[in-house]
Amino acid sequence: AQRVTQPEKLLSVFKGAPVELKCNYSYSGSPELFWYVQYSRQRLQLLLRHISRESIKGFTADLNKGETSFHLKKPFAQEEDSAMYYCALSGSSQGGSEKLVFGKGTKLTVNP
Amino acid sequence: ETGVTQTPRHLVMGMTNKKSLKCEQHLGHNAMYWYKQSAKKPLELMFVYNFKEQTENNSVPSRFSPECPNSSHLFLHLHTLQPEDSALYLCASSQDYGGTGPLNTEAFFGQGTRLTVV
Numbered sequence: 104a105q106r107v108t109q110p111e112k113l114l115s116v117f118k119g120a121p122v123e124l125k126c127n128y129s130y131s132g133s134p135e136l137f138w139y140v141q142y143s144r145q146r147l148q149l150l151l152r153h154i155s156r157e158s159i160k161g162f163t164a165d166l167n168k169g170e171t172s173f174h175l176k177k178p179f180a181q182e183e184d185s186a187m188y189y190c191a192l193s194g195s196s197q198g199g200s201e202k203l204v205f206g207k208g209t210k211l212t213v214n215p
Numbered sequence: 216e217t218g219v220t221q222t223p224r225h226l227v228m229g230m231t232n233k234k235s236l237k238c239e240q241h242l243g244h245n246a247m248y249w250y251k252q253s254a255k256k257p258l259e260l261m262f263v264y265n266f267k268e269q270t271e272n273n274s275v276p277s278r279f280s281p282e283c284p285n286s287s288h289l290f291l292h293l294h295t296l297q298p299e300d301s302a303l304y305l306c307a308s309s310q311d312y313g314g315t316g317p318l319n320t321e322a323f324f325g326q327g328t329r330l331t332v333v
Contacts, residue, residue, distance in 0.1 A: 146326045147305065147307075147324040148323075148324065149322070202248075202263055203248070203260065204260065205258035206257055207257040208257065
C-alpha cells in the first residue's frame with residue numbers, strides 16, 4: 104500500500120535559518136514523489152517533483168530510496184515561505200490507474 | 216477563470232438535504248479527482264476519473280455519488296450526509312497519458328468547497 108508520512112505537524116524557524124521538512128514514504132514499486140504547497144488563502148499547488156531535479160524558490164528535495172525519504176530543504180528560510188507543505192506520492196493502484204497520495208502536511212512558520 | 220474552478224466555495228446543508236458540488240477545468244486535462252481534506256487527517260483520495268470513466272473509488276460511502284459527464288466537468292452529488300462528512304472537498308485535474316505507472320504530471324487543484332453538515 105502507498106503511504107506518505109510527514110512526522111512534523113508544525114515547524115517553526117527564524118528567517119535566514121535552514122529548514123528541512125521531512126517526508127518518508129512506503130511503496131513497493133518505483134514511486135514519483137512531489138511536494139505541494141498551500142499558501143494562506145490560496146489553492147494547493149505543485150512546488151517541485153523529484154524527476155525534475157530542480158530547485159524552486161530555493162527549495163530542493165532529494166529522493167533517497169534507501170531511506171525511503173524525500174525531505175524538502177531550503178538553506179535560508181524566508182517569511183514568505185510560511186505555508187502548509189504536503190508531500191505526495193504517485194503510484195499505481197491495483198486497478199492500474201494512477202493516484203496521488205498525500206501526507207498529513209507540515210505547517211511551516213518562518214518568524215522574522 | 217482559467218485552471219480548475221469549484222462551486223460553491225462554501226456550503227451548509229442539513230443531513231436530509233441533497234446537494235451537488237461542481238468542478239470545472241479549462242486545462243484540456245483528461246483525468247479528474249475528488250479529494251477530501253478533513254482536520255487532522257491527510258488529503259484523502261475519493262474518486263478518480265480517466266477519460267470520463269471512473270477508475271477509482273476509494274471505499275467512499277454511497278452517500279457520495281460522483282458524476283463526470285465530460286472531461287471538463289466533475290460533480291459530487293451529496294445526500295443524507297453525516298456531520299463527520301464536514302470537510303474541505305478538493306477537485307483536481309491532470310493530463311493522464313494513459314497506461315499504468317505513476318502519475319508524472321502535475322495535478323492542478325481547485326480552491327475547494329468548504330462543506331458543513333448540520
